[in-house]
Amino acid sequence: MLLRCPSSAFCGHHRRDYIFSSGFKAPKTLEFAFRMEHINRGKNESRSSSLHMRKQISCCQSSSINHEDLSRKDELLVHGVSDTIVGVLGGGQLGRMLCQAASQMAIKVMILDPLESCPASALCYQHVVGSFDDSATVQNFAKRCGVLTVEIEHVDVATLEKLEQQGVVCHPKASAIRIIQDKYLQKVHFSRHGIPLPDFVE
Template identity: 35%
Template sequence: MAVLPPGSTLGILGGGQLGRMLSQAASRLGFNVVILDPEENCPAARVSQGQIVAAYDDPTALTVLGRVAQAVTFEFENVPAASVATLAEGGALVAPGPKALAVAQDRVDEKTFLNGVGATTVDFVAVDNLDNLLAGLERLGTPALLKTRREGYDGKGQVWVRSAEMAADAWQAIGERPAILEAKADFTRELSVIAARGRDGAIAVYPLGENVHAGGVLKTTIAPAGVDATTEARASAIATAVLEGLEYVGVLGVELFDLGNGALLVNEIAPRVHNTGHWTQDGCACDQFEQHVRAIAGWPLGPTAAHARVEMTNLLGDEVEQWTALSAEPDARLHLYGKAEARPGRKMGHVNRVKPLV
């Protein structure tokens, strides 16, 4: 097992806020970081040793990154799986590996994998044409959620189909692309669990968070969530099954539907550090970003116990202009991403409001 010493270089595919916070965590542990991102002077690059400005599938850029970095990771799952495979084939230490990325990039493959490792999901149907969609609606009933199989995030690339008469419009709304139709989940709340697996197979699981969305975008996470020991244990078992099934290395986010009767359904997985884990920055001794760096570098995993109760709130668009007032709150910890333009709905930062554990 490769253990990278301080002074080693880590490569990150993607230069947004997650890459930025990963780079900051890596720097604290003495690592150098190089970002590969097509946007020059991206948020992560401004806190890193260097940046390769190129497309994620640029073969020359991938070769250079693989040569300068002793380990490579990624900050979002829409990086081409072929690029990760190219890095691995060239001898780079890549974590998480191509398998995890490929599974997470296709919603049908993802749900098939999850059910295969005993992590229950809603019922679903693969949709390749309008006839498939109509047949799926007959099987699953309405309303049902139609999502593109690939890409799409924060509510993009999906539409509720509330009747068979809406099918044709819904199919057009997602661009008539390969899709998945999901049965409606009658859940009481959304929970999430952040977990990590090291190169030695060790697993560390953080306390559950409870999430509230607005307009398809995460607004708040409160952690540790108020759950009983059975729910906590079930979530931990789900995360462990996913990590081991993917032979995963790094931090993983698992979104869960709490059905209110002791049962949990997996909504989706994210093979990376996750928005619902930002609370760990001010609620745990070792946050999710440091944990990810530890895992990919072959270091021991850090502690995951919460030492505070945290309410994480995303700052979307011009909400970031509240920074003066937020920075004056005694229990608030402000995390800004250094993005130049505050577009509506764009994640510009987050604030962690820290309370004592009770």
């Protein structure tokens, strides 16, 4: 006798197996249909497993491609390695931030600072320990750099003017640093260029 589970009509996950009472022999046609149903079910499960595996492979490939794209984007941030060494007089906090920004563009920064453990020393290309307001030290330092700049205004302007005459590229120029060093000259300079200022005296 062929039996059906009463809840099979309402259950969405019911296994569609045929149950036979003991001693009952199913007809060959029904037995054949029963076997074919199990074979088809196995094929469907195999297809489902294969599809799931393909999705996983596709996800992995997509993840790999996205990772490569991100790597390429990171590479675009680097503008190229430069052989020119930027010399910086002073290695304080501003010098450290300068070194950090320069490293992202593959620019070599050499600093001159009297403190061995100055803030910029950990990030710069090379740290020369020496005074940045000593004329001889600054001139020797400039020979090792392609361009010279400052991160502090308390430098020897006369030495920078001499270096400019010798063809050393300095940014900012010594004349600008001379104005920066004197607050009165700063205000006079601003006033001449029409920049509003409060009243000031020498």
